[in-house]
Amino acid sequence: MTECQIIDAQGRFVGALTNDVSDASISSYLVVSVVGCQSGGKSTLLNTAFGTSFPVLDAPKSGRRRTTLGVWGAVAECTPPVVVLDVEGTDSRERGEGAVAFQARTAMLALALSDVVLVNMWAHDVGRHSAANYDLFETVFAHAASLRRRDSPVRLVVVVRDCEPDAPVHDISRVLTGDLRNIWASLKKPDKLFNQLFSLRVLAMPHKKYAPERFSSEVKEMGKSIISSGEQQFRQPVPLTGFDTFSREVWFSICHKTGGDGPDAAFTLDLPRHVALTAHYKCGEVLTGVFNGPVGVRLEELLAEIELNWNKPIPDFGSRIDDIARDAFLQYDTETRAYQGAKLAGDALRQRRRELGAKLVGILMERRERYLWVCREFCRKNFEDEFRPMLGGTNGFERNAKRLGNSFVKRYRHLLVGSRLPSSLDEFILANEAERKKEEIASDGDTTGEESAGIQILDTEQAFQELSDNSDDEGDDDEYSVEAFKKDLFRMVEERRRLGEIMLPGGSNLVAAGPKPEPWWKGLLIRGAILLINYLQATQGQRAALKLQRKHEKEFPPGPTF
Template sequence: MGSRVSVSSADMGDSSCSTQIIDGDGAYNVSGMENFMKTMELSECVSYAIVSIIGPQISGKSTLLNHLFHTKFREMDAFKGRSLTTKGIWLARCVDIEPCSIIMDLEGSDGRGHGEDDTSFGKQSALFAFAVSDIVLINMWCHDIGCEHAANRPLLRTVFQVIMRLFSPHKTTLLFIIRDKTKTPIENLEHILREDIQKIWDSVQKPCEHINTPLSEFFNVEVVALSSFEEKEEQFKEEVAKLRKRFFHSIAPGGLAGDRRGVIPTSGFSFNAQQIWNVIKENNDIDLLAHKMRAMIATVRCDEIANEKILSFLNNEEWRHLKEAIQNGIVPDFSKKLSSILENCLISYDKEAVYFDDSVRTSKRRQLESKLLQFIQPVRDSMISHLEYEAVEDFKVRFDKALKNGEGFSAATKNCFQSVMFAFGEACEGFEQAIRNSLRVKEYAKSVVESKEKEEADLTHMKDR
């Protein structure tokens, strides 16, 4: 896997700068992605949306993204020739749009730069975009609408066929961007385009469980037409500014991606993206099985969160003070203090893991609690030992006092034992081993009584002599 960081700006403090996460050779930039997530503070985002763009090389994808999202992806310089600009896959964070929107710029899908006949990278990157994105912009020329061999047509056929093999697909919005619109009414263009998309959907081979599944189950289809950037720049900018407004609150009900499903929490996005790319790149029967992916991501992240909580627990000042104090004797309100520290730790885990797979999250929570109890147990044992010692000493004092006050041997034993055991039980409330230790206290008390009986018997014997 690639590990170098490619950044379009030296200043990573600029939230609009871009990072290459997959290079032109298909190597995934692990450190680059992690640095992007950290620098852009994405893990702190409560919600987010992924927007990507696919389409032919030199069709103005980067230019559109930069105007639409105020990003700084590298654009073609017309004065330097129409050469390949975007290589691989790049990410940038959108400026001033909520929710937090991560924008993905992809190398052209028509294979230029990878050989005239090599479109495999284009297919791989398109599959990646569809697998991780909430909204996919499909950039296409107006004159390509209705053409059998238009650049996006075979690509969509491949994507549709593979996406249907997802076990639990997340709903993706396909926003077709018609570039360099003509005088043909947008309604006519949209009608032709929707018919074409439906024909592609109907023609692809479907797995048994999706033989009759409609396109709308997997995708929302939206269509927008834009004027030529080169010939009508001001009109283009006005239309793009209007389109930009649709990305505000895009994941809210009624938004562009308002009915998306299978959302991966922000903290799991980097790992999820890497695993999906590995599967696509290695071509391991590209059956992404979304439920398994979510479970795998949940396992990794919940483990990480649990380990963080264990470290936090061990470094907790209240816990360390409690451990030190217990060495010297009984700690007032010990059980309440310990329960509070443990509960706060588990609540913190719940907050961070809330969006991950429920069964995995619950399982890892149980494991976390079990590990925490392993640290707690020796401290609890120390506390109970102190209580145990105090109970036995209390019994001795009570028993001697009762006998000196003329109370009968049997009555003193019974009354003192009941009082001491009641006090011990209250002190041990919340401790699972209280019953076990109460038996030990009973044994100690019994030995005290037997010792006293023997002492009384010896005194009586001596008097008789």
């Protein structure tokens, strides 16, 4: 457990409270803060109750002055965890004229974030106004309705310090409760709303100096009771790893929208919006981490392997992209598990998951396009190797060439089917197609006058529904690729056939259509003719070069050499 400053003395947010929290699924924790006048023992109260180590005042050495500057925090090692916030004390001479604004803001931050707010107060200040921080309560109560948006009320625990052993605790509680309710009533807010927003409790603590053992025992018991009585309220709107981000958004909103001038300050703090922003931000971090982690490494390795083995398809391409897609969603769902049960974060969670699927589809489709080029070239090259000995125009050429071409078309189709994107990405593929269809219709409908008035542009949902209804045609692009490949092969066959008919003596009339056997010498004659033509074509260039050289030597005979 490390205590750290969340907000400094100048009001800058510097918090890094949850940097050491490794478990992203922790969403059950309690937030406890303390407010009160400076040098009143607030840090000592927290250290004793929750085992924290906030710095405390040493009055004999340093005098009575501010010890806690801004807001400090720590995650107490309890089960479940407790986030403890130590707020700077009020009524400090160091803060001066800016004290009112800063105190109001920090108090509203504590109220917005905390499940339990401890109000530290001296026994001899009960019944006073400024010393008892009643002006601070006025500011907090004025904005309480807009600050609190939770199902359960925040627990205000007024801790009255240095009480005498025979102090009338009941009377102290009655006076404080009455004063706080009078402050609420002066704001002209209904009592019913007060009970919905706050649960008030008053505790009397013995003197720390004169009864240290009793003080320590009762404060620890108070800490245990706070934790045990809040077991049903541990579920937070954001997980523990998102607490810093949530706190920063709330603090910036408070500083931007309030002047700290008391109940007349115009202020509305939309906590659900900040919860949603926090979820959107943290889920975005998880999304980035998916592609920067092992999933991204495997995608790059797959691309490198495709480019390295460009003349041979990867045998397990389909299973590998299946594993990559499954692991990407598994990592995202695991690291955002804490947000799955939060109503306010659900939209951000689903939106970021859709972004993950869309980005994954884009990357895998780009990898698949390169892989299909490798498959196409591999099948074409192997077809050419096996097709090369076949002679066009001979008996059986058509049948054998067709059988060979169909076998390679079937092989290419098998590679296409084996490399299709995982079914878990179907909805994202359809969404991309729907968006593309919407853009095409919008571009086609970019006209003016009466023509544009008659064009109805489908929205993304309508296009998605149409594509979902026709999901049987999902492989249309692959089938088009197969047909294009088939045409390429049979164009080669047709060219070979025509060439063979030209080369054969008598043209196409020599091609036997029936079962009549051919003479044994006919094949040899054809092969010899083909070899002779190939030889003449190969040596034609050499003969032309030799002829040109001789002509040049004749016109420019070489001179004597020494």
